[in-house]
Amino acid sequence: MSHAAAAAPSPEVAIPAIPLAELAPWALFFGLIATLVLFFVSAEQGAVSLTSGTLIHEFVHDGRHLLAFPCH
Amino acid sequence: MTARAFLVRGLVAGLLAGFATFLVAHQVGEPQVEAAIALEESAAHQAAPSTPGMSAHAHGSDHETVVSRGTQRTWGLLAGSLGVGVALGGLVALGSALAVGRLGRLGAAAASAVVALTGFVAVALVPFLKYPANPPGVGSAETIGVRTEYYFAFLLISVVTAAAATVVAARAWPRIGGWGAVVLGTGTYVVVVAVLGALMPSVNEVGDFPAATLWAFRRGSLFTLAALWATIGIVLSGLVGRLEQREAATNRRRTLAASL
Numbered sequence: 354m355s356h357a358a359a360a361a362p363s364p365e366v367a368i369p370a371i372p373l374a375e376l377a378p379w380a381l382f383f384g385l386i387a388t389l390v391l392f393f394v395s396a397e398q399g400a401v402s403l404t405s406g407t408l409i410h411e412f413v414h415d416g417r418h419l420l421a422f423p424c425h
Numbered sequence: 426m427t428a429r430a431f432l433v434r435g436l437v438a439g440l441l442a443g444f445a446t447f448l449v450a451h452q453v454g455e456p457q458v459e460a461a462i463a464l465e466e467s468a469a470h471q472a473a474p475s476t477p478g479m480s481a482h483a484h485g486s487d488h489e490t491v492v493s494r495g496t497q498r499t500w501g502l503l504a505g506s507l508g509v510g511v512a513l514g515g516l517v518a519l520g521s522a523l524a525v526g527r528l529g530r531l532g533a534a535a536a537s538a539v540v541a542l543t544g545f546v547a548v549a550l551v552p553f554l555k556y557p558a559n560p561p562g563v564g565s566a567e568t569i570g571v572r573t574e575y576y577f578a579f580l581l582i583s584v585v586t587a588a589a590a591t592v593v594a595a596r597a598w599p600r601i602g603g604w605g606a607v608v609l610g611t612g613t614y615v616v617v618v619a620v621l622g623a624l625m626p627s628v629n630e631v632g633d634f635p636a637a638t639l640w641a642f643r644r645g646s647l648f649t650l651a652a653l654w655a656t657i658g659i660v661l662s663g664l665v666g667r668l669e670q671r672e673a674a675t676n677r678r679r680t681l682a683a684s685l
């Protein structure tokens with residue numbers, strides 16, 4: 354208990370932060386994938402079309418409406 | 426704790442959130458989508474009874490579409506929910522990894538909960554208040570371009586403002602304390618977003634669509650978004666909190682062993 358008291362939080366003992374240099378590659382890598390996925394569910398073959406046709410639009414159609422994205 | 430540890434837990438939280446989103450969307454939202462499509466079709470048949478199947482719309486009866494309505498409201502909805510769930514789960518986890526140690530004295534679990542709550546308000550709720558979800562049949566096809574631009578522009582404004590307000594609050598925290606920092610941060614966000622939201626153009630293409638169906642659809646959409654963000658927040662902060670406690674216990678044991 355005395356050890357726990359010695360290690361008890363004081364204003365000087367900060368919660369360790371994750372260095373930005375460690376975070377950046379993960380943020381870049383996953384940020385790109387996430388943006389791509391979100392784009393295909395929210396906007397592809399709607400206002401913008403990278404691929405032709407309406408297959409993707411129709412497949413994710415109900416999700417696009419119910420997740421509050423503008424659909425058509 | 427590492428960025429990778431956060432991300433992995435965020436993906437798990439996002440997967441569960443995807444299933445929760447699908448469940449709520451399917452049970453609460455789909456009946457309204459079906460009702461809206463029925464209204465849209467009966468209106469289309471009244472307007473042009475001699476040209477069935479001419480519409481290039483994604484909705485309408487099965488013979489007009491590439492993907493059947495039955496697939497759209499089940500597998501399509503599930504795929505969309507899982508995709509958005511996993512993507513947002515991972516992003517919230519990376520936001521939490523950035524926030525921990527930088528938001529006053531909040532630990533990993535508390536920081537994750539704050540990031541998920543902020544995400545729900547900034548990404549889902551506030552854009553919804555300005556540009557609410559519309560069921561099929563509401564909104565003209567010619568304006569999809571500008572409506573999409575407005576929506577994503579306001580979404581970007583909301584997210585950037587929330588991030589900036591959080592930085593302001595975190596900087597002020599040591600001087601004015603936790604309570605003051607939260608009031609300062611939320612106050613800054615609300616004022617900036619309210620002013621910019623009032624300046625952005627409004628969209629009203631509801632026409633004579635039945636108000637009760639529109640409200641039921643929008644309520645269902647809000648419940649869907651709430652299920653998505655609540656599941657991400659609860660699962661992520663739970664998983665991250667468990668790891669946090671395990672690491673704290675290891676550190677205590679190590680300190681104890683070193684002192685013997």
Ligand SMILES: [Zn+2]
Nearest residue numbers: 424425483561
């Ligand atoms: Zn639609």
